[in-house]
Structure formats: C-alpha cells, structure tokens
Amino acid sequence: xxxxxxxxxxxxxxxxxxxxxxxxxxxxxxxxxxxxxxxxxxxxxxxxxxxxxxxxxxxxxxxxxxxxxxxxxxxxxxxxxxxxxxxxxxxxxxxxxxxxxxxxxxxxxxxxxxxxxxxxxxxxxxxxxxxxxxxxxxxxxxxxxxxxxxxxxxxxxxxxxxxxxxxxxxxxxxxxxxxxxxxxxxxxxxxxxxxxxxxxxxxxxxxxxxxxxxxxxxxxxxxxxxxxxxx
Amino acid sequence: xxxxxxxxxxxxxxxxxxxxxxxxxxxxxxxxxxxxxxxxxxxxxxxxxxxxxxxxxxxxxxxxxxxxxxxxxxxxxxxxxxxxxxxxxxxxxxxxxxxxxxxxxxxxxxxxxxxxxxxxxxxxxxxxxxxxxxxxxxxxxxxxxxxxxxxxxxxxxxxxxxxxxxxxxxxxxxxxxxxxxxxxxxxxxxxxxxxxxxxxxxxxxxxxxxxxxxxxxxxxxxxxxxxxxxxxxxxxxxxxxxxxxxxxxxxxxxxxxxxxxxxxxxxxxxxxxxxxxxxxxxxxxxxxxxxxxxxxxxxxxxxxxxxxxxxxxxxxxxxxxxxxxxxxxxxxxxxxxxxxxxxxxxxxxxxxxxxxxxxxxxxxxxxxxxxxxxxxxxxxxxxxxxxxxxxxxxxxxxxxxxxxxxxxxxxxxxxxxxxxxxxxxxxxxxxxxxxxxxxxxxxxxxxxxxxxxxxxxxxxxxxxxxxxxxxxxxxxxxxxxxxxxxxxxxx
Numbered sequence: 001x002x003x004x005x006x007x008x009x010x011x012x013x014x015x016x017x018x019x020x021x022x023x024x025x026x027x028x029x030x031x032x033x034x035x036x037x038x039x040x041x042x043x044x045x046x047x048x049x050x051x052x053x054x055x056x057x058x059x060x061x062x063x064x065x066x067x068x069x070x071x072x073x074x075x076x077x078x079x080x081x082x083x084x085x086x087x088x089x090x091x092x093x094x095x096x097x098x099x100x101x102x103x104x105x106x107x108x109x110x111x112x113x114x115x116x117x118x119x120x121x122x123x124x125x126x127x128x129x130x131x132x133x134x135x136x137x138x139x140x141x142x143x144x145x146x147x148x149x150x151x152x153x154x155x156x157x158x159x160x161x162x163x164x165x166x167x168x169x170x171x172x173x174x175x176x177x178x179x180x181x182x183x184x185x186x187x188x189x190x191x192x193x194x195x196x197x198x199x200x201x202x203x204x205x206x207x208x209x210x211x212x213x214x215x216x217x218x219x220x221x222x223x224x225x226x227x228x229x230x231x
Numbered sequence: 232x233x234x235x236x237x238x239x240x241x242x243x244x245x246x247x248x249x250x251x252x253x254x255x256x257x258x259x260x261x262x263x264x265x266x267x268x269x270x271x272x273x274x275x276x277x278x279x280x281x282x283x284x285x286x287x288x289x290x291x292x293x294x295x296x297x298x299x300x301x302x303x304x305x306x307x308x309x310x311x312x313x314x315x316x317x318x319x320x321x322x323x324x325x326x327x328x329x330x331x332x333x334x335x336x337x338x339x340x341x342x343x344x345x346x347x348x349x350x351x352x353x354x355x356x357x358x359x360x361x362x363x364x365x366x367x368x369x370x371x372x373x374x375x376x377x378x379x380x381x382x383x384x385x386x387x388x389x390x391x392x393x394x395x396x397x398x399x400x401x402x403x404x405x406x407x408x409x410x411x412x413x414x415x416x417x418x419x420x421x422x423x424x425x426x427x428x429x430x431x432x433x434x435x436x437x438x439x440x441x442x443x444x445x446x447x448x449x450x451x452x453x454x455x456x457x458x459x460x461x462x463x464x465x466x467x468x469x470x471x472x473x474x475x476x477x478x479x480x481x482x483x484x485x486x487x488x489x490x491x492x493x494x495x496x497x498x499x500x501x502x503x504x505x506x507x508x509x510x511x512x513x514x515x516x517x518x519x520x521x522x523x524x525x526x527x528x529x530x531x532x533x534x535x536x537x538x539x540x541x542x543x544x545x546x547x548x549x550x551x552x553x554x555x556x557x558x559x560x561x562x563x564x565x566x567x568x569x570x571x572x573x574x575x576x577x578x579x580x581x582x583x584x585x586x587x588x589x590x591x592x593x594x595x596x597x598x599x600x601x602x603x604x605x606x607x608x609x610x611x612x613x614x615x616x617x618x619x620x621x622x623x624x625x626x627x628x629x630x631x632x633x634x635x636x637x638x639x640x641x642x643x644x645x646x647x648x649x650x651x652x653x654x655x656x657x658x659x660x661x662x663x664x665x666x667x668x669x670x671x672x673x674x675x676x677x678x679x680x681x682x683x684x685x686x687x688x689x690x691x692x693x694x695x696x697x698x699x700x701x702x703x704x705x706x707x708x709x710x711x712x713x714x715x716x717x718x719x720x721x722x
Contacts (some may be wrong), residue, residue, distance in 0.1 A: 038655045048650045055649060056641060059633055066629050149248075151533065151628035155526035158636050163519040165648045166640070167263055169687070176270045 028057030050118025065140030128192025142215025263516030287354035294506030298471030300482025300495025303421025310460020318452035339365035343451025507591035513581025528618030570608030606670030620709035669698025
C-alpha cells in the first residue's frame with residue numbers, strides 16, 4: 001500500500017504525467033466525435049464509429065505507462081525508489097496498479113462520453129473497450145520495464161499495437177489476415193466493439209491480456225536481475 | 232561541414248543501440264514482407280486442376296480486362312465503319328440496398344460502339360469509339376487512353392494507311408474528329424458491347440473493406456451501319472468468355488440487316504484490383520520497420536541531451552546551425568542505405584515466393600519497380616529526418632516518438648484500417664506525412680475504371696512523388712524549426 005502511495009505522490013507531482021490522463025479522455029472523445037461526424041449514419045457498426053477514438057487515445061495510455069516506469073530510469077530516481085521499496089517486484093506491481101488505475105479512471109470517463117457523443121455503443125463494446133485500454137496500459141508497463149529506454153518502449157509498444165493491423169491490411173490474403181488478427185492485441189482486443197466475426201466479442205480480449213501478462217512477466221524478470229542504471 | 236559530418240557519423244556508428252536499431256529496421260522491413268509473401272497462397276482448383284486463369288497483358292505492358300461481345304469482319308487494309316447507336320439498355324444484378332433483385336439498368340461505364348482491333352486475342356491493340364452508360368461518347372485505345380467526346384450518337388472509325396481516326400457526329404452529316412491513333416497490318420473491324428460489374432464496397436468479416444463485383448450486361452442497338460474495306464462475313468465472338476459463365480454474361484448478336492442488336496458483359500480497361508498481386512505487397516514490413524527508424528532518429532539527438540553530450544557537440548560547433556543538418560544527413564544516409572538493402576531483397580525474393588505459390592503478379596515496368604524500392608528507402612530516410620527534428624524540438628524521446636508515430640503511422644492506420652469513410656481517409660493521406668506511402672503504389676488508378684480506388688485497398692489520393700513531397704515538406708519544416716530553436720535556446 002505504501003508503495004502505491006509513494007507512486008501516486010510521484011505521479012501527481014511530476015509535470016506532464018497527470019495531463020496524459022486528460023489527454024487520454026480528450027483524444028478518445030475527440031477522434032470518436034470526428035469519426036461520428038464523418039461516417040454517414042448506419043453504414044457501419046455504431047459501436048465502431050463511436051469508439052473509433054480508442055485507436056488514437058490508447059497512445060496516451062501507453063505514454064502514461066512509459067512515463068511512470070521509464071521516467072525513473074532516465075533521471076536516476078529509480079535508485080531512491082528501490083532504496084525505499086527494496087522488493088523490485090513490489091515496486092513494479094505498484095507502478096502497474098497505479099498505471100492501470102489511472103487508465104481505468106480515464107477510460108471510465110472517455111468511453112461512456114464517446115458513446116454518448118457518437119451514434120451510441122452496445123454495453124459490451126463500452127465495457128470491453130474500457131478493459132482493452134487497461135490491458136494496453138499493462139502491456140506498456142511490461143514493455144517499459146523490459147526495455148527501460150522510453151523511446152524504445154514507446155516504439156515497441158506502438159509497433160505491436162499499430163504494426164499488426166497495418167500489415168494485415170496490406171497482406172490481403174484472408175488466411176493470413178485472420179492469423180494476424182489473432183495475434184494482434186489491438187485488432188483482436190477491439191473485436192469487442194463488434195464487426196469481427198472470426199474473433200467473436202469477448203474471446204478477443206484474451207489476446208491483449210496474454211500480451212500484457214507476457215510483457216509484465218518479462219519486465220518483472222528483467223527488473224529482478226539487471227543493474228539499475230544504464231541502458 | 233565535412234568534419235561535422237564525420238563526427239556525427241563516428242557517434243552513430245559507435246553507439247551500439249543505434250546500429251542495432253538500424254539493423255532491426257532492416258530485418259523488420261524485409262522480414263515481415265517476406266513472411267506475408269510466403270503465406271500468400273492462391274488456389275484455383277477447377278476442372279483442369281490447379282490452374283489459374285492467365286491475366287491478359289495490354290500493349291503497354293499492364294494487366295488488363297479484355298472481355299466483350301464482338302460482331303466483326305476482317306480488315307486487311309484501309310477501311311471505315313460508321314454507325315448510329317439508337318439504344319442502350321441493360322441488366323444489373325442484385326443492386327443495393329436490398330441486393331435481392333435483378334433490375335433493368337445500365338452501369339456508368341457500360342460501353343457499346345465500333346472498334347478496330349489487331350486480332351481476337353485478349354490484350355491486343357485496339358481503338359474504339361463508343362457510347363457509354365453515363366460518361367457520354369468516348370474514344371479509347373490500348374486500354375489506358377481515354378478521351379471524352381461529347382454526347383453524340385453517331386460514331387465513325389476510319390483507317391487510312393496505319394492511321395486510325397475516330398470521329399463523332401450529332402446527325403451523321405457534320406463530323407468532328409476526336410482522335411488519331413496508329414494500328415498497322417491486318418486487323419478486325421466491327422461492333423462491340425461490354426458492361427463491367429457493378430461495384431459495391433462493404434465491411435469484410437475481418438473488419439477491412441471488401442469490394443463486391445456484381446454481374447451486369449448491356450444491349451446496344453445499332454442502325455445506319457456502313458462498313459468500307461472489310462472482307463469476309465460478319466462473325467460474332469464472345470472475346471474472353473469463360474466456359475460455364477452465368478447466362479446473363481454470355482454475349483449475343485442479332486442481325487436484321489438494317490439494325491443490329493448486340494449484348495455483352497465484361498470490360499475493356501486496365502485491370503485494376505483484379506490484375507494480380509501488386510509488388511508493394513512484399514514491402515508491407517516497411518510500416519513496422521518505420522517504427523524502429525523513428526526510434527533511432529529520435530534517440531540520435533535526444534540521447535545527447537540525456538547524457539549531456541550535447542554540450543560537447545555544441546562547443547565543437549559554436550555556430551550551432553550545422554549540427555542538426557549534419558545529424559540529418561547521417562541518419563538519412565544510414566536509413567536510406569538500410570532501407571534500400573531491405574527493399575531490394577524483399578521485392579525480388581517476395582515476388583518469387585508469391586509466384587511459386589500460384590499468385591499472379593500485376594506486371595509493372597522496371598522503372599516503376601525501381602521507384603517503389605528506392606522510394607520506400609527514401610520514405611524511411613525522410614521519416615528518420617522528421618523524427619530527428621522532432622526529437623531536437625522536444626528534447627524528450629518519448630514525446631518525440633509518440634508525435635512522429637501519430638503523424639506518420641496513425642493517419643495511415645485510420646485511413647486504411649478503420650471505419651473512417653473513403654473521402655475523409657483520402658484527406659488524411661493528402662494532408663499528413665502519411666501521404667508519402669503513395670510512393671509504394673505501383674498500379675495507378677484510372678478514371679475510366681469503375682474500380683475500388685480507395686485508400687483501404689491500396690490506392691492513394693496523391694501521385695507517388697506528390698505524396699512523397701508532402702512528407703518531405705513536413706520533414707524540412709520540422710528540421711528548419713529545430714535548427715532555429717537550437718540556435719535560440721539554451722542547451
């Protein structure tokens with residue numbers, strides 16, 4: 001508990017980080033509203049249109065996670081943190097919980113507001129997109145703990161999120177597209193918004209969950225072993 | 232400038248992470264595309280076994296559609312054909328919104344008219360004067376050339392020597408010459424009718440856009456038919472017809488002497504999306520490799536701030552103006568070289584893999600292939616410069632990486648793989664640095680083809696170099712801003 005409280009104090013006193021939660025809400029709602037204004041009524045699934053902002057808003061969740069985890073390595077603050085909380089797993093867990101909680105708070109505002117602004121969304125899509133954003137933040141925490149450098153962590157996480165769908169679109173081979181969708185955390189995870197028959201709805205969220213779990217485990221393993229400073 | 236370049240190059244090559252990042256970019260760019268190519272298997276199981284139909288190649292070397300109903304005679308030398316098109320009608324199967332009825336109607340690019348063609352093989356040279364469903368009277372030749380010619384019903388095609396002259400007339404007396412093309416040697420001359428499928432775009436089960444092509448046909452009624460210089464009897468051929476095709480698509484001709492009625496289905500045009508796999512499909516890895524390039528570009532400058540090296544760098548170059556351009560040159564050169572290696576490996580090997588798996592590849596000229604390969608490398612290099620400039624502006628690597636990815640990749644993602652409708656997607660690909668991906672498009676969109684020319688299916692709104700120029704402008708502007716800021720602000 002004390003570990004989480006100290007993380008919370010760091011978060012709220014660091015310039016920039018609290019703004020990322022605001023940014024998450026603004027970008028998600030803004031892009032969703034723009035999509036709703038652009039897409040003619042009823043052509044495509046209303047849930048997809050209303051919640052299109054998640055595609056862009058998740059960047060803020062990733063940035064938040066990278067900021068909370070990598071930021072300390074960059075400034076050397078990590079030494080002090082580990083002196084105070086010697087259990088490295090406990091420290092990472094505290095950071096993961098804080099990031100997840102903040103993303104959840106942002107998503108609890110952003111997603112229902114997007115649904116209200118746009119042409120509406122099913123309760124499944126609303127709940128699933130909130131879970132998705134939290135899972136993305138956990139994936140980013142794991143990656144950031146694993147690679148430490150903020151730029152590399154951003155690149156790897158966004159590469160995993162955006163890379164698969166872009167490649168899947170270019171491949172244009174149905175069998176490969178389906179395979180790529182099943183390993184893509186973003187595509188499979190957002191199947192909860194509907195429109196992706198081979199994945200169904202809830203089953204797809206298992207994909208980002210597995211990615212996040214693997215990333216956190218790998219990050220935990222690295223945090224437990226590696227030296228504190230340097231890349 | 233030379234010492235600056237040398238010192239920046241020394242920094243780049245001695246930092247392990249930057250070299251590793253560049254190698255990762257090469258491996259991702261080449262590897263992802265090759266994996267996709269290796270997995271793209273096309274099966275054409277039919278009565279003759281696994282044999283895929285050949286895609287006809289036009290005189291210009293591009294894949295074409297060449298399927299039409301042709302009522303013709305031989306044309307050994309000079310000659311002419313004159314007709315009046317007195318009626319165009321047709322059938323459209325299962326149009327939206329219900330998709331449940333076969334209705335009378337003519338699609339915009341249904342064509343009936345007169346034609347002189349080298350022979351009856353698909354893809355051979357031709358010139359035709361035609362009345363279309365919704366685009367007026369037109370003269371087209373060799374699949375790619377298309378001229379509008381008002382809305383006159385009288386059509387004439389004359390051959391003198393090896394010059395073919397297309398003309399139209401409102402009344403059959405005063406003629407207006409529209410075009411002149413060349414076609415030497417024996418040929419065939421006659422009347423034709425063809426009607427391309429009605430295109431609708433829908434959501435695919437995997438979330439992308441899927442085009443559906445619904446069968447149509449057209450019936451043209453010709454009167455006042457005058458033919459000079461032709462030899463042999465009138466013959467009807469359904470050029471390019473496939474055995475076992477639905478009866479609505481089978482062409483027919485009825486000849487009452489003064490009136491001829493011709494029914495046909497198909498298209499005479501560049502093949503568009505049906506012309507085989509495009510070569511840029513082997514470069515799908517560039518979008519992922521780009522992320523590694525962005526990270527390297529940003530770190531090449533932000534790492535100096537983080538480790539305090541920037542102080543030494545600026546002390547060595549007190550004018551400061553040259554530092555960022557030197558860094559930009561180094562990072563662009565390294566990325567370009569790496570991208571060139573990746574693309575030059577991925578394209579030939581990827582195409583080979585795809586051909587081995589029965590895929591037809593849309594043929595392009597060597598020049599186009601070189602443009603796609605070099606252009607991809609150049610796009611990676613320019614993006615690296617953009618990332619470097621943003622890194623210098625922000626001095627924070629995470630912020631710079633996010634901004635560059637949101638500028639370059641997010642628009643591409645929203646335009647090609649989201650619910651954003653095509654017109655908005657096209658504006659995204661005109662106005663953002665993602666416009667540069669146009670350099671990868673190998674097959675142009677032709678206005679005379681009712682095709683799927685939307686971003687989700689690989690068609691960019693800007694021409695290749697135009698789109699690339701947009702990305703260059705962003706990179707140049709960001710670099711200029713970064714140079715000015717570096718001079719003004721405290722290191």
